[in-house]
Amino acid sequence: xxxxxxxxxxxxxxxxxxxxxxxxxxxxxxxxxxxxxxxxxxxxxxxxxxxxxxxxxxxxxxxxxxxxxxxxxxxxxxxxxxxxxxxxxxxxxxxxxxxxxxxxxxxxxxxxxxxxxxxxxxxxxxxxxxxxxxxxxxxxxxxxxxxxxxxxxxxxxxxxxxxxxxxxxxxxxxxxxxxxxxxxxxxxxxxxxxxxxxxxxxxxxxxxxxxxxxxxxxxxxxxxxxxxxxxxxxxxxxxxxxxxxxxxxxxxxxxxxxxxxxxxxxxxxxxxxxxxxxxxxxxxxxxxxxxxxxxxxxxxxxxxxxxxxxxxxxxxxxxxxxxxxxxxxxxxxxxxxxxxxxxxxxxxxxxxxxxxxxxxxxxxxxxxxxxxxxxxxxxxxxxxxxxxxxxxxxxxxxxxxxxxxxxxxxxxxxxxxxxxxxxxxxxxxxxxxxxxxxxxxxxxxxxxxxxxxxxxxxxxxxxxxxx
Amino acid sequence: xxxxxxxxxxxxxxxxxxxxxxxxxxxxxxxxxxxxxxxxxxxxxxxxxxxxxxxxxxxxxxxxxxxxxxxxxxxxxxxxxxxxxxxxxxxxxxxxxxxxxxxxxxxxxxxxxxxxxxxxxxxxxxxxxxxxxxxxxxxxxxxxxxxxxxxxxxxxxxxxxxxxxxxxxxxxxxxxxxxxxxxxxxxxxxxxxxxxxxxxxxxxxxxxxxxxxxxxxxxxxxxxxxxxxxxxxxxxxxxxxxxxxxxxxxxxxxxxxxxxxxxxxxxxxxxxxxxxxxxxxxxxxxxxxxxxxxxxxxxxxxxxxxxxxxxxxxxxxxxxxxxxxxxxxxxxxxxxxxxxxxxxxxxxxxxxxxxxxxxxxxxxxxxxxxxxxxxxxxxxxxxxxxxxxxxxxxxxxx
Numbered sequence: 017x018x019x020x021x022x023x024x025x026x027x028x029x030x031x032x033x034x035x036x037x038x039x040x041x042x043x044x045x046x047x048x049x050x051x052x053x054x055x056x057x058x059x060x061x062x063x064x065x066x067x068x069x070x071x072x073x074x075x076x077x078x079x080x081x082x083x084x085x086x087x088x089x090x091x092x093x094x095x096x097x098x099x100x101x102x103x104x105x106x107x108x109x110x111x112x113x114x115x116x117x118x119x120x121x122x123x124x125x126x127x128x129x130x131x132x133x134x135x136x137x138x139x140x141x142x143x144x145x146x147x148x149x150x151x152x153x154x155x156x157x158x159x160x161x162x163x164x165x166x167x168x169x170x171x172x173x174x175x176x177x178x179x180x181x182x183x184x185x186x187x188x189x190x191x192x193x194x195x196x197x198x199x200x201x202x203x204x205x206x207x208x209x210x211x212x213x214x215x216x217x218x219x220x221x222x223x224x225x226x227x228x229x230x231x232x233x234x235x236x237x238x239x240x241x242x243x244x245x246x247x248x249x250x251x252x253x254x255x256x257x258x259x260x261x262x263x264x265x266x267x268x269x270x271x272x273x274x275x276x277x278x279x280x281x282x283x284x285x286x287x288x289x290x291x292x293x294x295x296x297x298x299x300x301x302x303x304x305x306x307x308x309x310x311x312x313x314x315x316x317x318x319x320x321x322x323x324x325x326x327x328x329x330x331x332x333x334x335x336x337x338x339x340x341x342x343x344x345x346x347x348x349x350x351x352x353x354x355x356x357x358x359x360x361x362x363x364x365x366x367x368x369x370x371x372x373x374x375x376x377x378x379x380x381x382x383x384x385x386x387x388x389x390x391x392x393x394x395x396x397x398x399x400x401x402x403x404x405x406x407x408x409x410x411x412x413x414x415x416x417x418x419x420x421x422x423x424x425x426x427x428x429x430x431x432x433x434x435x436x437x438x439x440x441x442x443x444x445x446x447x448x449x450x451x452x453x454x455x456x457x458x459x460x461x462x463x464x465x466x467x468x469x470x471x472x473x474x475x476x477x478x479x480x481x482x483x
Numbered sequence: 484x485x486x487x488x489x490x491x492x493x494x495x496x497x498x499x500x501x502x503x504x505x506x507x508x509x510x511x512x513x514x515x516x517x518x519x520x521x522x523x524x525x526x527x528x529x530x531x532x533x534x535x536x537x538x539x540x541x542x543x544x545x546x547x548x549x550x551x552x553x554x555x556x557x558x559x560x561x562x563x564x565x566x567x568x569x570x571x572x573x574x575x576x577x578x579x580x581x582x583x584x585x586x587x588x589x590x591x592x593x594x595x596x597x598x599x600x601x602x603x604x605x606x607x608x609x610x611x612x613x614x615x616x617x618x619x620x621x622x623x624x625x626x627x628x629x630x631x632x633x634x635x636x637x638x639x640x641x642x643x644x645x646x647x648x649x650x651x652x653x654x655x656x657x658x659x660x661x662x663x664x665x666x667x668x669x670x671x672x673x674x675x676x677x678x679x680x681x682x683x684x685x686x687x688x689x690x691x692x693x694x695x696x697x698x699x700x701x702x703x704x705x706x707x708x709x710x711x712x713x714x715x716x717x718x719x720x721x722x723x724x725x726x727x728x729x730x731x732x733x734x735x736x737x738x739x740x741x742x743x744x745x746x747x748x749x750x751x752x753x754x755x756x757x758x759x760x761x762x763x764x765x766x767x768x769x770x771x772x773x774x775x776x777x778x779x780x781x782x783x784x785x786x787x788x789x790x791x792x793x794x795x796x797x798x799x800x801x802x803x804x805x806x807x808x809x810x811x812x813x814x815x816x817x818x819x820x821x822x823x824x825x826x827x828x829x830x831x832x833x834x835x836x837x838x839x840x841x842x843x844x845x846x847x848x849x850x851x852x853x854x855x856x857x858x859x860x861x862x863x864x865x866x867x868x869x870x871x872x873x874x875x876x877x878x879x880x881x
Contacts, residue, residue: 112694112777113802135698157643168641170650171618186856191775192832193615193801194604194654197854197880198863202617202650206643226700246559252582252671254561292701295728351639353560383641384560424641432644439644440634447625447633448646450866454859466645 017052020096023068028055028102039079039089039097043144044431045346045401046087050077050097057102059177059185059215066213067183069096075463076181078209080121080152083144085347086429088156088208092464092472098213100151106130107216114221115174115191120151120214124158127219136221139166142425143332154214157206159425161257161331162288164382166222168425170205175218178204178211181456191218203451208427209462211455225256225290229300230318232327233307234281238262238377241283242357244310245381248287249354251306253299258382259286259331262361264341265376265389272337275330278314285381286331334378335389341376342391346404349426350415354384360414364388367410371403385424386415413438428466434473436466503546507624507632507663510550514661515630517543518870525874526657528568528596531762532603534838536656536849536877547598550663553577555638562621562638563669567598567662583669586613588705590761598662604654607758608705608721611697611800613670617653622666625652625659628868638666651863657874658881659867675729678705678721678750681740686787688743689716690780693799695739696720697776701732708779708797709757710787718745718799719753757796760805764838767791767809768820768847772827772834774802785826791819805837813843821851828852850879 017031030036030053040049051074056062069076075095082089091097104121111134116127124145128137141160142148148158154176159168175189189201204211235241238260245258261269261284266277277284285307289299304315318324338345352360361377368375368390379387390407392400412422416438423432436445445467452459452467464472499522504510517524522542527533547568555564558581565574571585572593578584588607589600599605601623606615613619622636625648635648652662683689689708696706696718705721718740722732740747761769768791774782779797782804786795791810798804806823810816816839824834833854839847854860857880864871864881 113775159641167618171614188856190831192773194773195833195854196835196850198655198860199617199650199653200856200859202647206647223698250559292728292731294731295725298725351641353639355559384639385641419638421637421639421642421644423644425643427643443631444634447648451646454862454866
């Protein structure tokens with residue numbers, strides 16, 4: 017502590033117990049208290065901190081807004097948490113090159129708001145976009161509802177400045193669409209803060225669509241809703257978003273947001289197409305037709321921006337609305353090929369039932385990216401969380417067996433690192449380890465994340481089912 | 484040949500063995516043996532891009548031609564899994580039968596293999612519309628120098644489990660391993676394609692029109708500016724999609740072209756010819772740069788003023804430009820090529836001498852400048868291939 021204060025000054029270092037408690041949790045379920053928190057104000061501060069930690073072999077854990085859902089910002093092995101709250105400036109908006117250069121603490125939605133007057137936006141729109149930071153988006157390779165047609169964070173980042181664990185500052189990529197050599201920018205995005213500390217980001221800006229059509233369709237069961245998703249894609253329509261919600265989720269959302277979703281539907285779809293005005297009516301008509309052919313009891317098309325916002329507010333507020341149903345939830349993020357939706361959704365429900373827990377589903381159906389919200393009540397004892405985790409593991413196992421992934425956008429973090437052998441064989445993990453060692457030889461960057469750790473993963477011995 | 488000992492640190496003069504593994508496991512064994520014996524390996528798909536880099540003769544030439552074929556295509560999932568040696572053209576034919584397409588239009592379209600296109604990060608003009616190789620690739624299996632086969636990514640379009648080693652392979656030129664399997668995103672075949680080509684008197688007008696087209700409400704598939712040694716500035720625009728969207732895109736493009744004093748006619752196979760410039764540019768030097776979009780027009784104006792200038796093709800939607808330089812004076816070609824790469828660097832871009840006449844190889848390296856972070860690239864290379872058997876000399880940074 018004294019060393020850090022001497023290095024950076026008292027205003028950039030927190031060490032009091034009460035202050036540290038604020039940094040022991042994120043959006044997931046695990047907690048750990050840092051030894052210190054540093055609030056750097058420049059790349060030079062970050063580099064100085066990294067050199068200090070390198071010299072004293074202290075782990076560094078980067079933190080954006082703490083909205084992460086896999087414990088990525090939790091200092092599971094102690095050390096210094098680096099909050100980027102004070103590195104939150106948009107450094108440049110380059111309209112003619114369709115790029116913005118930002119500091120990592122900039123809030124996702126603030127960037128889109130800032131560039132909107134130029135007719136541009138930043139595509140990835142995680143549900144937490146009012147709070148989450150672009151640094152966090154880069155660390156987790158965040159997605160969002162609109163990534164179906166336009167890609168996730170990695171598809172929209174062309175440059176980063178990264179501070180390595182020995183304090184070296186490297187600028188990788190830039191405003192051009194690619195650089196020569198290995199794609200170190202692409203390799204760093206989604207690395208969950210385990211390769212280095214990203215201190216500057218160059219992102220693509222995209223022209224705002226001229227118009228949109230947003231449809232809400234209600235189905236008697238989730239099966240019909242699922243089949244509709246595949247049918248829309250098969251018909252050659254690639255919407256910008258296809259979101260699905262089950263009845264339990266709909267009821268929670270209606271109680272809190274009043275989005276206007278029908279309460280008696282077994283499943284609802286939220287479908288959006290955007291682009292040039294000319295093709296949108298055709299696309300809307302085809303989607304509506306496909307929904308009705310799959311027994312939709314109601315198809316509602318938003319007729320105003322306000323109505324569209326209301327439909328989306330329900331979706332984006334869904335996680336928060338879960339408080340209406342249960343004091344706690346444990347959310348999983350498995351991905352499956354979207355053709356497997358009907359059977360995996362049944363399996364999700366069964367997994368909950370087996371463990372005596374309700375599961376609500378609100379997810380990116382177009383990508384096959386599930387978000388089962390396993391509801392539990394920790395007041396009833398520690399057994400509740402354990403049962404939720406057991407149900408979660410069953411769901412992830414099924415996702416991997418269906419040819420999918422244990423995480424689509426929330427990251428592995430400390431929550432699923434023990435599950436990595438479900439999806440990857442030891443040779444796959446060894447290849448990833450090589451990248452880690454090249455960037456961070458002493459292993460000080462966000463330790464205890466992504467890779468299975470012997471101490472915490474002893475109880476999980478999986479036979480890999482990876483293909 | 485008895486009595487001759489092969490050494491890695493002294494390039495041998497001829498390829499000794501041609502190895503054609505039948506599958507991933509056999510490919511991995513070849514690499515494991517090569518590592519153990521310190522024998523160098525060159526990887527070939529169709530051999531279309533052997534002009535890139537400075538690879539010397541290796542002990543083994545490893546051909547991927549038997550690791551080909553479509554392994555799995557699930558139309559409703561919009562994904563396809565193929566062997567690394569599969570030709571892009573063959574994959575396209577399979578997909579077309581199911582009404583889908585792989586939205587990639589790399590040069591050497593008839594011959595290029597999927598593994599080669601990934602390893603060389605070989606993109607065409609569709610990149611800004613559908614994404615490039617790095618954006619379409621969602622999973623790989625790669626035979627590594629230690630004889631293991633590592634899988635990265637998967638079969639699903641969204642996946643953040645572990646590091647994105649797929650990205651590391653894109654543009655790695657085989658220096659990290661042999662890509663034996665790849666899963667890519669595909670799309671439904673659009674119902675309509677149409678295009679136009681326009682002539683402009685000034686580069687300012689051509690690029691201003693291109694810039695408007697790139698940002699237009701109806702997105703186009705390709706937007707390319709060309710200038711040959713003789714003749715006007717040309718802008719080729721192609722749109723694909725639903726009928727109304729395509730019509731809108733071309734209507735808007737035509738209006739912009741007229742406003743900029745351009746003269747538009749129907750598009751023929753112009754884009755194919757522009758895309759295949761690397762295949763044709765066997766003389767002089769071909770410079771390829773990636774630029775911030777705003778820097779494209781100044782780069783183009785500068786390029787056409789060079790003594791050795793022969794042809795310029797700029798993908799105005801993604802900022803990738805190629806300049807073909809031809810001159811009887813070799814020194815002039817070398818000087819001009821290196822100056823162009825440097826000028827790209829100075830505006831925040833990057834570049835390489837993508838191709839040069841055989842006799843210029845020794846005097847004109849592919850990478851006259853080194854990218855930032857090259858020390859990390861070196862470490863990554865050493866971690867994946869500690870004996871340095873894979874593609875020695877192919878790239879300047881690994």
